[in-house]
Amino acid sequence: MFDVRRVLLLAEVADHGSLTAAAEAAGMTTSAASQQMSRLESETGQPLLERFPRGVRLTDAGAALAARGRAIRRELRAAEADLDSFARLDRGTLRLGSFPTVSASLLPLALTRFSRKHPGTRATVRSGVLSQLLEFLHTGETELALLWDYRWNRIDDDALVLTHLLDDPTVLVVPANSELLDVPEVSLTGLSRQDWIIRADNHPVAEVLRRSCRLAGFEPHIAYESHDYQEAQAMVAAGLGIAIAPRLALTNRRNDVRLIPFGSDVPAPTRRILLAQARNRTPTPAALAMTAILHAVADKFTGSALDRNQLGSVRHSSSARTGR
Template sequence: MVDARRLLLLTAIAEHGSLTAAAETLGMTASAASQQMTRLEQEVGQPLLHRLPRGVRPTAAGTALAERGRTIRRELRAARADLDSFARLERGTLRLGSFPTASASLLPLALTRFARKHPGTRTGVYSALLAELIDSLHTGETELAMLWDYEWNRITDPALRLTRLLDDPSMLVLPADSELLERRLRLADLAGQQWIIRADNHPVAEVLRRSCRLAGFEPEISYESHDYQEAQAMVAAGLGIAIAPRLALANRRSDVRLTGFPAGVPAPTRRILLAHMDNRAPTPAALAMTEILISVAAKFAGPAPRRGSLGAVTRERGR
């Protein structure tokens, strides 16, 4: 097999007509260049250069190989240009995993900023459940993925590198005219209330049941919703009250009110995380998106709201 580096040396010699000049161009000594050419001739089994009193001239075989070397050199330069364009984010694709709450809050602003700064890089978003997002990282379907966990279901996959974006506390969702808004609540005070939960064993339903059991009662369920907008609509209609992560309530209806989680049990708070595979170096596009997501998350982060306090969530820079 022909050594590509020696082939490129032969091409330079053919172009310069001098072994010494070619060596200087490639940052080699003349002696080293001569040794490499000798080895190349041994590899191909025939002479490639005519040694003349002043300079060298390629043989017919040397001329043919030098032309092949020009093609290889062009392709290598093109490959370097490709890599440089990816490094400058002038082209390429970033595959990003997300879940509905993040896609409806953090992600639009992050995607807009990324597209504005790096218009040559296309972003593909894969929205899925938690287990599917983790699988997509392992299979390479996504390079980055936004994940979440609670204290009782921490993500412990050793293959993942996790970046904590923000903490997302649970909120109580009440009708705008609820008399409960006038009280400083403990969770036990809500034992007689009807509750609206997420259907299909959604994690927020587990959050409610865990919290109520800690407060000493089982929640009475009046409605199972399939998304947070539907849950808000049912709260507004008077079918019951609900809890939801604060991030899920970024688009709050005008006929519901949010309060901090009632006192009496620890306020359930989930972590919003950004993950990538620990054994794969992130691409320049992934590094740029990570920086943007951290910045955007800071706009949504803030201290946990005062328990039972009424009003919109205060925004401030996160940790």
């Protein structure tokens, strides 16, 4: 097997008609170029150049090999152009992992910004539960993934690089005419007699409710098990009970429910929203660009508090009570 770099130099000799000009184009001395050609002839086992006082001429074998060298040079230049286009984000695909509440709140804005800034790069998203998202990262099916955790189930994986994006607090969801809107500070201990709407199928927010209520000294009475946050909101609006949810899950809030922050007696857990990538893989330019955008969008969500009506900060008199 012969050295491809010498084949590329032979192509330069063919193009320029002399070793001196080829050496100058390759950034070496004429003597070094001559030595490289001699070594290439030794590797191929036959003469490639006929040397004359005023230049060189390629043998038939040299001309054939030089043609191959030109083809290799073209492919290498095309490869450089490909890599340059990926670096400029003019083409390529970014593979993301996400979960429903972030996909319905933070991620759309990030994807919109990314597509506007880098229209040549296509973004794909795979949604899943936490275990699936971790698997996607480990297998390389996704480059980046949005994850979440609570203080009792911190993600501890040395194979991943985790970046904190924002904290997502738990809030109370009540009907728009709830008497709880008139309470200066809602405490979990004061909600022991309430009926609760809970997420079904061992959903993480169901664990949040049970943990929080037990910490406050009671077991919640479950009136309904919902399968998504819109269904939970509808049951709250109908007076069937109250609910808790991460704030990001309620970006699309019904106009007949309100959100109330918890008091400080037994703080409701706050989940972390994290951005993860595999530690053993160098981030692509597309991944780096999306990482910057996600941080900017997370800052926007952190810095913009929910509106006063949405948080239930506008108190009003009402004799109606939530359904028991």
